Amino acid sequence: MERVLLKNHGKPDSHRIAGYLASGGYKALEAALRMKPDNIIQMVKDSGLRGRGGAGFSTGLKWSFIPKDPTLQKYLCCNADEGEPGTFKDRGIIDHDPHLLIEGMIITSYAIGATRSYIYIRGEFDFGAKRLEDAIKEAHAKGYLGKNILGSGFEHEMYVHRGYGAYICGEETALLESIEGYRAQPRKKPPFPALAGLYGKPTVINNVETLSCIPAIIEKGAEWFKKLGPEKSPGPKIYCVSGHVKKPGLYELPMGTTARELIYGHCGGMLHETRPLKAFIPGGVSAPMLTPQDIDTPLDFDSLAAKGSMLGSGAVIVMDNSTCMVKMAYIINRFFSHESCGKCTPCRDGTPWLTKVLRRLEHGEGRPGDVELLESLCTNIFGRTFCPLGDGAVMALRGALKHFRQEFQYHVDHKMCPAS
């Protein structure tokens, strides 16, 4: 497949505007500014693009919820708070092709009528934040940002807002709270950001990868985009693979590539020939893990949902048979417990409780009834939290318990791991 999102990776100075222009960059913006905003929104709807941040909602539909009133201030926020363990796709675009994202954001802003946008980047990505700031200056100097962009009458300013170490900022309303200078705790929805978002104004929030698809849709058309991958999950997808494979990294492939093709084809197979696949997580740690019997599952929104998991961020984490599933569950839950924003009780108190039980199992101090206690805690957290963080913790643990319950019980009964 021709690369769309990673096409400039590996080229010298891929982050500079000269290189981006040489590869045809900003042509899509020129074309978009000749179109009516409504036609761009329709084109994105027709393309079938679904948000790459995890939820998979129709991007064009999300844009269409923005009120048309031209007197209203509107905002675009790019979610670059990449924090889901296993995920590093957005960082790849930001570090190596920042103008692709910026071009996608200017087109999106024109389509929804936003005159200001913010890129919310996680604080640890210091290198990427500086690259974005430099790229914004370059775009400004060339007339792609500022007043009367390319003589179209459209004006737009773009800014980088740096987070400082809180996973919850990836939740869209928490992200808005953070830009407004508050603790990043989620807001009650409705109202949804399209009506009352940043500073109470209509706001679209899209992921880096989603926005980076926009120039290609404008340039090559909705039909071209739709033909890449399954009908209901079209387009290119960046899969980020880590763990026990020979060649971890970023792979841009048609949506719907199977786990087998990805792990044994593109990634060169398991890291150690003598250690077969035990499990894989298909979409970041919130996504329930799957086992070798699911290896031919297409990695797209609907196919993974049918298997009881999800595409999430497209982060595929591969584990061989030396992996202790209790330890993995402990590490994953420790993360959610650490990152709970503390707003609601089931998550604030429930995730540390899960972690405490998992820790004692992992340390050979399990007690009879611990597995049942974990299941009970999951029941009491799931669906009872303000935002999806609590659900994410539970879905990950339930996935591990579904496939490896005996291994958890073994830890209780024998005070050790069968994989060790």
Added chain:
Amino acid sequence: MLSEESKKELEAALGKYPNKRSAVMDALRIAQKGNGGHLTKEDMDEIASMLEMRPVEVNAAAAFYTMYNIEKPVGKYHIQVCRNISCSLLGAEHLIKHMERTLGISTGGTTPDKRFTLSTVECLGSCGTAPMMQINDDYYENLTETRIDELLKTLK
């Protein structure tokens, strides 16, 4: 107290937003950087005054985000080792123990000469090049014991 340079940087950050409060994260970052890696009460009070916020609001924001070090000085080199799933699968815990032995400190501690602080973090978004760590603003990836030993020798 914020240096003149930090104040200028903060003035520039204020231009990004329609209100002053939104600049609080930038202000805290700038203050922390200008203060050798940690925030003091005086810094936060000064920020509150500049941004027309109550001191408790600035403190609440600073306490929420893990990268702000409130009244907790860190060494010249703050080493943050990722210990989440992808790094763990490729031996992060082993490398953390190796660093504890090499530096003679436990995780969370600072060497007596104030050169190194060793911390662990939950995922730095560099999972394809695990195991990895961050030292101050820079990422170091595909770590091995040998690579860590060589690296530590260069940090004077």
